[in-house]
Amino acid sequence: MPTGANQDRPETIGLLAGWGRYPLIVATALRRQGFRVVGLGVRDHADPMLAELCDEFAWIGLGHIGRAIRQFRRWGVRRAVMAGKIHKVTFYHPRWWLAHWPDWTAVRTFYRQFVTSTKDRKDDTLLGGVVRAYAAGGIQFVPATDFAPELLVKPGQITGRVLSAKQQRDVEFGWELAKQMGGLDVGQTVCVKDQAVLAIEAIEGTDACIRRAGDLCRQGGFTVVKVAKPRQDMRFDVPTIGTSTLESLAAAGGRVLAIEADRTILLDARLFHDAAQRLRISVVAIRKAEGLSRAA
Secondary structure, three states: OOOOOOOEEEOEEEEEOEOOOOHHHHHHHHHHOOOOEEEEEEOOOOOOHHHOOOOEEEEOOOOOOHHHHHHHHOOOOOOOEOOOOOOOOHHHHHOOHHHOOOHHHHHHHHHHHHHHOOOOHHHHHHHHHHHHHHHHOOOOEOHHHHHHHHOOOOOOEEEEOOHHHHHHHHHHHHHHHHHHHHOOOOOEEEEEEEEEEEEEEOOHHHHHHHHHHHHOOOOOOOEEOOEEHHHHHHHOOOOOOOHHHHHHHHHHHHOOOEEEEEOOOOOHHHHHHHHHHOOOOOEEEEEEOOOOOOOO
């Protein structure tokens, strides 16, 4: 039962929502468990349908950290979750700040990243700064998967044909590389074929990385490996896959998707399985620190 001031008033959970279906699924899970859900949707990212799933909803810009904290506090939020992708390329568009005007809290939080350029703009750096700013305002972020643990993939062959020895070698090769890239906070996805690297995810995101691999490997048949970072903070930036991942992979000519069990979110599982079968893509989930042969 949700905790709160009393049994007649359920706890209010804040939802900070970015792009994709994940925020919609999280909001639905929270409502199903009896929580009062209040959402802040990042402008140009969040799905407008989210407003229908929240008891209260408002739009914010990427730079509206202080405003977001104040709004959550007015709604009675003490715990909040992040869900959905933030398109980091936005920060490299000319005059991006005009659409997402930073407030004073955002300026204080990210002055060194965006004004003095004396600190990096890695995902963990930026999102960690957001978490600390909210905590200073009395709001603690917790993993969204705490409320929807069923979204985390279990180990084993998810769908499709069992991998060949050649494909297994590509997965094992890609796994080690992806873990190293994740440790450097570069990206979490690599595309390989014959143990040759076709593409490594960076700021562009998984789907664009896959498309680039397809452009470079016209014969197709390559493998995509997507993992969590070695020190993954489950409050944010958790690897997420869905039918759009499969569509991108199939369109690019890929045939295998390997993901990390227990630390990857699978959206719309039934639709995902149907799409994988239709597109003839093999999907395998590997448990952390275990080899492919022990994934099942």
